[in-house]
Amino acid sequence: MRFLLFIFSLGFLHCAIANTNLNIKNDAPMTYTVQPGDTLMGIAQMYLDNPMQWRQLLRANPQIKNPYQLYPGQVLNLTLVDGQEKLTISNGGTIKLSPRIRSKAINNPVPIIPLSVIKPFLTGTRVVARDELKYAPYIVATADEHIAVGAGDRIYALGISSHSSNQEFAIYRMGEAYKNPLSQQILGYEAEHVGDAKVVTAGQPATLLVTSANREVLAKDRLLPATSAHVNTDFILSKPLHHVTGNIVAVLNGVTQIGQYQTVVIDMGKQSNLKPGNVLAIYRQGQKIENPIKPLTGYQAEVQLPNEWAGDLMVFRVFENVSYGVVLHATRALHVNDIVTNPNII
Structure with missing residues (x-):
């Protein structure tokens, strides 16, 4: 009987969660211990359809100064309190280390993304x-x-x-x-x-x-x-200081379809006060189409379709007039000339 009640409670929890604005995944783990080799985006995507809601999911942890820093050994617990989903973090999880990994320090936070994708x-x-x-x-x-x-x-x-x-x-x-x-x-x-x-x-x-x-x-x-300047990879996700709007002008590595963890070039840089760690929302530019109904008085001959949100990117290197950004996640294929601007949530 206790087992059946437990299964029922888990099902109720995920049903309740599905009806909130957070859009937590039905198969999100109830408990997870952060492991060496994890990334913040990878963990956030285990829980959320939109990983940029991560800060909102962690609102039950006022002791966490930076919600974008997770450490190996920390334990994540998904609970339901007063009808609201909450993800709490506690220390002291047990992690099994292979001999190769054991030699590495585990007191550093896991990176936001796999750093190998932007290293070049x-x-x-x-x-x-x-x-x-x-x-x-x-x-x-x-x-x-x-x-x-x-x-x-x-x-x-x-x-x-x-x-x-x-x-x-x-x-x-x-x-x-x-x-x-x-x-x-x-x-x-x-x-x-x-x-x-x-x-x-x-x-x-x-x-x-x-x-x-x-x-x-x-x-x-x-x-x-050659320069030997230290490159900081401890990015802190943040919104730009001011309202900005620009475009993706190129994609590096010679690919045509832009997806998660692809590196792109945007037409804003130091002159737009961008900094490494700034997050920008990506929108697919709405097309202008011919009105399918023969225009009558008061009707427009062409219709401008709205821009559609398509994902988010993080700026990681800033030059004078352009910046490099890495796509954190994408809801659809992205393209050169897509719009980038301030995100609604972070």
């Missing part, structure tokens, strides 16, 4: 002004006349200072121009990170050793001094 764009590929690469040192030839040049090969380059022995450079290739979709104003150029090299012998040309290569190194590729 945190320090490598970047956005530059045209002249930044136009007047940069460039590769003129390979030392051993190899057709394909990679790590371990030597290259010759012009434009490097004679005092640059042992200096490290990043190798870039000019990519596409990012444009404002309305004005067609150029906002910047993609500088595709090809690899890295180190000066072996200064001169004109200088001799460099390719230390790493993401793809084939070619003549005319440009060289910029």
Whole structure:
């Protein structure tokens, strides 16, 4: 009898939850212990149809200063209190660690997303002004006349200072121009990170050793001094300081269909006061269609369909006029020119 009552209570709980604004999933776990390797978005999607409602779901935890930080070992408990669903967090869960994972610290919060999906764009590929690469040192030839040049090969380059022995450079290739979709104003150029090299012998040309290569190194590729600036990946989800509206202008990695964890370029950056961690809602732009009924007096010949919410993204790297963002979740396929603006909830 107790077992039947327990099953009934679980069914009632999920039915009650389904009737609230939170849209908690019917198969959401009643108890879950956060594990190393989890991500916040992954856990939120276990509970919610819209993971951006995570803060609302955790409102029963006033002791939690940052609802977007979960730690391995914390226990999540889904309960129903006074007809309202609540997810409480307690410490002290037991987690089983493999020998490989045991060596890693577990006192750091789980990341919001798998960091591997944005790693290539945190320090490598970047956005530059045209002249930044136009007047940069460039590769003129390979030392051993190899057709394909990679790590371990030597290259010759012009434009490097004679005092640059042992200096490290990043190798870039000019990519596409990012444009404002309305004005067609150029906002910047993609500088595709090809690899890295180190000066072996200064001169004109200088001799460099390719230390790493993401793809084939070619003549005319440009060289910029390597930077070792620390990149913060402890993102705090937040709303932009001001109202902003822009568009997705490109998608990185050469894909056409944009979905979860894809990296996109938006036409707003430092000039729009965007910061890493800012969340933007994505809307599919409504089409303008012909009125299917022959226009009469007072009727419009064309109908502008409304914009439809299609997902959310997080800004993770900001340049002067554009930013890189990663799609946190999507309710439908996203496309270049989709609108991005302030989210309703976060």
